[in-house]
Structure formats: structure tokens, C-alpha cells
Amino acid sequence: MPRRAAVLALTWPLLLDLSVTANAEDGTQQKLGMRIFNQSCRVCHTKPQIISPQYAPALSMNTLGGKTDLITEVISNGTPRMPGFKYQYKPDEIAAVAAYVKTIPVPATTATPAPGKSNASRDAD
Numbered sequence: 856m857p858r859r860a861a862v863l864a865l866t867w868p869l870l871l872d873l874s875v876t877a878n879a880e881d882g883t884q885q886k887l888g889m890r891i892f893n894q895s896c897r898v899c900h901t902k903p904q905i906i907s908p909q910y911a912p913a914l915s916m917n918t919l920g921g922k923t924d925l926i927t928e929v930i931s932n933g934t935p936r937m938p939g940f941k942y943q944y945k946p947d948e949i950a951a952v953a954a955y956v957k958t959i960p961v962p963a964t965t966a967t968p969a970p971g972k973s974n975a976s977r978d979a980d
């Protein structure tokens with residue numbers, strides 16, 4: 856999968872730089888999840904500056920219907936435009952980020968749907 860490899864190549868230097876040694880001992884699961892989120896997810900999932908576009912959809916407790924198993928799935932295996940994290944983080948670390956995502960309040964404005972994701976039907980209820 857050359858495209859995914861390219862994305863990984865892009866994100867690797869960033870991730871290496873941050874020396875991600877998530878040790879669960881010095882905090883709660885939520886703290887661990889927040890730290891991993893800030894290190895590995897924020898770069899795509901939050902808006903860096905007012906004027907710059909956000910690459911990925913905003914995450915919140917409503918993401919994927921708040922279903923932990925689906926959130927965990929996406930984090931582990933990635934999507935066409937997102938690298939999977941299963942080789943980088945242990946299952947309990949992924950679980951911690953998934954749990955953290957579920958604590959993020961729903962943004963006031965509706966997030967722009969990610970382009971090119973055909974199964975992200977906005978009307979599906």
C-alpha cells in the first residue's frame with residue numbers, strides 16, 4: 856500500500872521526535888489518552904490556526920456514534936487517509952485514546968465532513 860506508506864513516512868519523524876513513552880503509572884487512563892492524543896492525533900484532528908484548514912474531522916464523544924469498538928478499530932487500523940496505530944501503541948494505549956476521544960465535548964458548529972469518505976453519510980441515523 857504505497858499511499859499509506861507515504862503517510863506513515865510523513866508522520867514518523869514527528870512521532871519519533873516526541874519520544875512516546877506512555878507509562879500508565881504516572882496518571883489515569885484519561886491522562887494517558889490525552890497525552891497520546893496531543894502527540895499523535897492533534898496534528899490532523901484539530902485546527903492548527905484559524906486560517907489553516909483542518910485535515911481530519913473533529914473528534915468528540917459523538918464520533919462514530921460513541922461506539923468504543925469502532926473508534927478503537929479506526930485508531931488501530933487507520934483509514935485511507937489516516938495511518939493505523941496498532942504497531943505504535945499497545946492495545947491499552949489505544950484503548951486510552953479511544954476513551955479520551957469519548958470525553959471530548961461535541962463542537963458547537965457541525966464539523967465539515969471529510970471529503971472522499973463515501974460511507975460517512977451525514978443523514979444516516
Ligand code: HEC
Pocket residue numbers: 862866891892895896897898899900910911912914918919926929930934935936937938940952953956969970971972975
Ligand atoms: C495523518 C493525519 C491523521 C492522524 C495523525 C490521525 N488521524 Fe484520525 N483521521 C484522519 C482522517 C483524514 C480521517 C477521516 C477518514 C478518512 O478520510 O480517511 C480520520 C478519522 C478518524 C476517526 C473516525 C472519525 C469519523 O467520524 O469517522 C477517528 C475515531 C480517528 N480518526 C481517531 C484518531 C486518533 C485517536 C488519532 C491519534 C491516535 C488519529 N485519528 C490520528 C487523519 C488522521
